[in-house]
Structure formats: C-alpha cells, structure tokens
Amino acid sequence: MNKYLGNKSALALFLLPALILYSVILIYPVLQTVLRSFYDWDGLSTLTFSGLSNYRELFSDPLLATSLKNGLIFAIVLAVFQIGLGTLLALICADPRTRGRKILKTSYFIPVVLSVTVVCQLWIAIYDPTNGLINRLFDLLNIPYQQNWLSSPTASIIAIAFVNAWQFMGYQFALLYAGVKSVPEDYFEAATIDGCSKWRAHWHVTLPLMRETYKFCFIIAITSGIGAFVQMLIMTNGGPGTTNYTMTFMIYRYAFMESNYGYACAVSVLLVLISLLATVVINKLFDRGQTA
Amino acid sequence: MSKTALSKFRQAVLQIPLWLYFIVSVYPLFWMVSYSFKNNDEIFVSNPFGLPTHFRYENYINAWTQFNIPRYFLNSLVVSTISTLFILLLALMFAFAVARMRWRFRSAVRTYMIIGMFMPLQVIMIPLAILVRDFHLTNTYGALILPYIAIGLPFSSMIFYGFLIAIPKEIEEAACMDGANIYRLFLKIIMPLALPAIATVAIFQFLNNWNEFTLAYILISDENMKTLPLGLLFFQGSYSTDWGAMGAVMTMASLPMVLVYLFLSEQVERAMTVGSAVKG
Numbered sequence: 001m002n003k004y005l006g007n008k009s010a011l012a013l014f015l016l017p018a019l020i021l022y023s024v025i026l027i028y029p030v031l032q033t034v035l036r037s038f039y040d041w042d043g044l045s046t047l048t049f050s051g052l053s054n055y056r057e058l059f060s061d062p063l064l065a066t067s068l069k070n071g072l073i074f075a076i077v078l079a080v081f082q083i084g085l086g087t088l089l090a091l092i093c094a095d096p097r098t099r100g101r102k103i104l105k106t107s108y109f110i111p112v113v114l115s116v117t118v119v120c121q122l123w124i125a126i127y128d129p130t131n132g133l134i135n136r137l138f139d140l141l142n143i144p145y146q147q148n149w150l151s152s153p154t155a156s157i158i159a160i161a162f163v164n165a166w167q168f169m170g171y172q173f174a175l176l177y178a179g180v181k182s183v184p185e186d187y188f189e190a191a192t193i194d195g196c197s198k199w200r201a202h203w204h205v206t207l208p209l210m211r212e213t214y215k216f217c218f219i220i221a222i223t224s225g226i227g228a229f230v231q232m233l234i235m236t237n238g239g240p241g242t243t244n245y246t247m248t249f250m251i252y253r254y255a256f257m258e259s260n261y262g263y264a265c266a267v268s269v270l271l272v273l274i275s276l277l278a279t280v281v282i283n284k285l286f287d288r289g290q291t292a
Numbered sequence: 293m294s295k296t297a298l299s300k301f302r303q304a305v306l307q308i309p310l311w312l313y314f315i316v317s318v319y320p321l322f323w324m325v326s327y328s329f330k331n332n333d334e335i336f337v338s339n340p341f342g343l344p345t346h347f348r349y350e351n352y353i354n355a356w357t358q359f360n361i362p363r364y365f366l367n368s369l370v371v372s373t374i375s376t377l378f379i380l381l382l383a384l385m386f387a388f389a390v391a392r393m394r395w396r397f398r399s400a401v402r403t404y405m406i407i408g409m410f411m412p413l414q415v416i417m418i419p420l421a422i423l424v425r426d427f428h429l430t431n432t433y434g435a436l437i438l439p440y441i442a443i444g445l446p447f448s449s450m451i452f453y454g455f456l457i458a459i460p461k462e463i464e465e466a467a468c469m470d471g472a473n474i475y476r477l478f479l480k481i482i483m484p485l486a487l488p489a490i491a492t493v494a495i496f497q498f499l500n501n502w503n504e505f506t507l508a509y510i511l512i513s514d515e516n517m518k519t520l521p522l523g524l525l526f527f528q529g530s531y532s533t534d535w536g537a538m539g540a541v542m543t544m545a546s547l548p549m550v551l552v553y554l555f556l557s558e559q560v561e562r563a564m565t566v567g568s569a570v571k572g
Contacts, residue, residue: 006394014385014388014389015385015401019386019401021382022405026408026411030416104314109561110318113550113553115545117524121542123320125324125327133341170317223412252417255417255418256510272415276410
C-alpha cells in the first residue's frame with residue numbers, strides 16, 4: 001500500500017503543476033516585493049540598494065497619513081454597517097416566526113454577485129448631485145440635506161465606503177445568519193425560561209457563542225478597509241485631490257504612474273504588515289474573551 | 293387586544309427592519325433596470341423613481357451594437373472558464389497528493405500552500421506586472437488566466453483537502469486489489485467522489501474570476517482584451533450623457549450572474565461563505 005500511494009512519478013505529476021505555478025506567480029513576487037522595497041528602482045534596469053530609505057521616506061509621506069486615516073474610516077463603516085446592522089438583521093431573521101426569510105436572504109445577497117464596476121457605476125448615478133436618487137429623494141421629502149456626495153472632501157470617503165458595505169452586506173449577513181443558526185436552540189430557550197428577555201438572552205448567550213463567526217467577519221471588514229482600492233479608483237480616482245487615497249492607491253500610483261517601484265514596494269510591505277497585525281490583534285481579542 | 297394578537301403585532305413590528313433593508317438592498321437595482329428602459333427626459337424630469345411608462349428596448353439594441361459588449365462578454369467567458377477549469381484540475385490533483393498519498397513532506401507542502409490564502413493581492417501587484425511583461429504576456433488571455441489560476445489554488449486545494457481527507461482509507465486498498473493504478477484511482481474513483489466539492493469550488497472560482505477587477509486593470513490595456521468589469525469602466529466618461537444606454541449596459545452585464553445566482557442560490561451562498569470555514 002505504501003508503495004502504491006508513494007508512487008514517485010505520480011506524485012510529481014499531481015503535485016508539481018500546482019506547486020510551480022503557485023510559487024512562480026504568488027510566492028516569488030512576494031519575495032521580490034520585500035527585496036525591492038530596499039532598492040531605488042524605476043522598474044526597468046537600474047537597481048540601487050538604498051537600505052531603509054524608502055521606509056524612512058514613507059513615514060514622512062503625507063499621503064500615508066491620509067491613506068491610513070481613510071483605511072480606518074473605511075474599515076469602521078464596514079464594521080458598523082455590515083457587522084452591527086447585519087447582526088441585528090440576522091437575529092430577527094433567524095426568529096422562527098419571521099416570514100419571507102428566503103426572499104429576504106436572496107435579496108440581500110444579490111449585490112454580492114454583481115461586478116464591482118457595475119455597483120460603483122450604479123452608485124455614481126445614485127450619488128449624482130442633480131439627478132441622483134439620494135438628492136432627489138431628499139428633495140421629495142423636503143429634507144434640505146442635498147450634498148455633492150462624491151466631491152465633498154469630508155463625506156466622500158464615507159459615501160464610498162458605504163458602497164462597499166452595501167455590496168457585501170449580503171455576504172456578511174450570510175455568515176452571521178449561519179452563526180446565529182449554529183447556536184443550539186436549547187441554550188437560548190434555557191436563558192429565556194430563566195427569565196431573561198429575548199434580547200438579553202441574545203446578548204448573553206447567542207452572541208458570545210458566535211465568537212468564531214465574529215472573528216472572521218471582523219478580519220474581513222478590517223483588512224478590506226485597509227486594502228480598499230477599486231471603489232476609490234472608479235468613483236473618484238482618489239480625489240478630490242488626494243483626499244480619498246488608500247494604501248493600495250499609493251502602490252498603484254507610485255508604481256504604475258510614477259515608476260517609483262522600490263518605494264511602491266515599501267508601501268506594499270507596510271500594507272501587508274498592517275493587515276497581518278490587524279489579523280493577529282483581532283484573533284487575540286476574540287481568544288481572550290474565551291478564557292475570561 | 294388579546295395576548296396572541298398583541299404578540300403577533302409585536303412580531304410584525306419587529307420584522308420592519310428586515311423589509312426596510314430589503315428595500316435598501318434591492319431598490320437601487322430596480323432603479324437601474326427601470327432607467328435602462330427610459331430616456332433622459334423620463335429619468336431626469338418626468339418619472340425618476342417608478343417603472344418606465346413606455347419600455348424603450350432600443351437602449352438595449354443601441355448598447356449591444358454600438359459598444360464593445362459582445363467582445364467583453366467573450367473575453368470574460370474565456371478567461372473565467374479556462375482559469376476555473378485549471379484551478380479545479382490542479383487543485384484537486386494537489387489535494388489528492390497531499391491528503392491521500394504517502395510521502396515525507398506533505399504537511400510542510402500543505403502549509404506552504406496555505407500561506408497564499410493570507411497574502412493580500414496588493415503585495416504581488418508590482419512584480420506580477422513585471423513578470424507578465426517579461427514573459428511577453430501583456431494583453432493576452434494568459435496575462436489573466438495564469439495569475440487567476442495561481443491565486444485560486446490555495447483556497448481551492450484546501451477545500452478539496454478537507455473533503456478528500458474524510459474519505460475512508462479502504463477506498464485505495466480496494467482499488468489496489470482490483471489492480472487499478474493510481475491514475476485510474478484518481479480519475480475513476482476520487483474525482484467522481486469529489487463532485488460536490490468540485491461544484492462548490494467551481495461556482496466560487498468562476499464568480500471570483502468573472503468579477504475580478506484590480507489585476508485586469510493593471511495587466512490589460514488593449515481594448516479588445518478587456519474583460520467585462522474593465523470594459524464597463526470606460527462607459528462612465530464616454531457615454532455619461534445617455535443614462536438609458538448606460539443602464540442597459542449595466543443591466544446586461546449583471547444579468548448572467550444574477551440569473552446564475554437565482555437558479556443556484558443555495559449553492560452560490562454556500563460556495564461564497566465556505567471560505568469562513570477554511571480561513572477562520
């Protein structure tokens with residue numbers, strides 16, 4: 001049997017295509033990025049070792065502060081909207097007396113399967129200052145809060161983050177709904193029999209038991225906030241000015257528009273480190289809750 | 293009011309947020325589809341919110357014939373189909389070698405593959421663009437297909453691994469007794485057994501590849517090679533004056549995926565959320 005399942009040529013045939021492609025296209029570029037972040041490099045030929053100077057320059061780059069701030073706002077909008085509101089919707093929807101559950105779940109999920117370009121174009125139209133849905137709706141309701149949504153330096157990042165939050169609400173909702181459903185009913189019943197109100201029972205029983213779900217939902221929300229790019233690119237091209245920059249936008253600009261590849265690689269490395277740090281912190285936070 | 297009527301009423305009130313969000317989720321799409329049948333006057337002045345009074349199909353005909361939509365569709369279809377097929381094959385073979393075959397470094401190799409699941413794509417953008425250029429793949433299908441396969445592999449092979457590891461050991465013994473060689477075992481026994489997992493991964497990867505934007509944006513500049521998400525980007529500037537046609541373009545671009553989802557909603561949701569089980 002060992003000989004049968006240890007067939008060397010079969011092993012090579014099964015293993016190598018995946019392994020080679022993965023190494024060449026994913027792992028090798030990662031190493032390249034790390035290495036090149038220590039060089040001055042225009043993407044063509046001249047490589048000059050520059051040590052940590054890219055990183056030193058990066059920390060005094062005003063775009064970094066803007067990008068980090070925007071990443072944070074983006075992440076907060078996703079977390080509040082998708083996880084906060086999503087939890088509320090999931091709890092109500094999981095109640096056995098709720099009607100139309102299938103229609104609700106399906107309609108929440110439809111935006112997830114749409115192309116991000118369609119969604120962004122649609123919301124450009126919705127945000128349009130004169131003909132867009134939102135300002136027209138405010139008009140109709142006599143609310144004097146018409147905005148130039150996408151060109152306001154303060155509101156636009158939130159407006160843009162909302163588009164992402166809206167599109168992927170259904171995805172987080174599906175995770176949260178599955179999480180609520182995975183909590184055994186009798187735990188919840190025991191708590192209500194003990195005199196807990198329904199919402200207190202959810203707060204003290206259902207939500208703590210969904211730790212793994214929340215861990216994953218927060219990791220998704222925070223890392224996609226930090227790495228956000230497509231929505232900014234399509235909806236405002238990072239502007240007005242550079243107000244809507246994110247770290248991925250910096251990478252894109254420095255590498256592909258300014259041919260400052262070494263510097264862009266340093267931004268990439270920092271982005272990965274921040275994403276990893278966020279993941280570790282979220283894991284730690286949720287695991288600490290477990291032992292307490 | 294009796295007690296049951298009161299609790300029924302409370303239950304109905306409690307469900308209001310669900311239906312409010314239903315509107316938030318669906319109305320923008322309804323609005324898009326309805327303006328795809330209107331002209332600018334109806335959209336801007338006479339009838340901005342409701343159903344079109346007169347269905348202007350010509351928006352669709354204009355959009356299909358004037359813009360490059362058939363080309364974008366074809367490109368997306370080619371790229372998504374080929375990369376999904378290769379992901380399925382390579383990931384299944386890899387998972388078989390790691391989960392079922394016996395050799396020394398299999399757990400190390402598995403860990404090596406898992407790393408890729410946690411790697412933000414932004415970190416490979418720059419070297420990948422240069423790699424594609426150096427291999428003379430710029431503006432070819434290969435420029436997207438090869439990266440899409442590589443990026444799909446870690447996740448897919450872990451799904452397959454989880455599935456294959458649970459199959460009883462006796463399968464191989466029986467195959468060995470019957471004189472089937474290892475390739476026959478893979479093709480005739482393992483592959484059919486893995487069909488449910490294959491379906492899940494296929495849906496997940498096809499959707500991902502169909503909608504992928506960032507890499508396509510960096511790696512493709514030739515108008516004739518653009519995929520649908522990329523091609524749609526440039527309508528915004530060029531055709532911003534004709535909202536009806538724009539709406540028709542967007543509706544047509546969305547229809548295939550929405551139909552697939554409506555027909556296979558449970559499978560699609562399972563496929564999209566299965567990642568939480570693997571990564572979490």
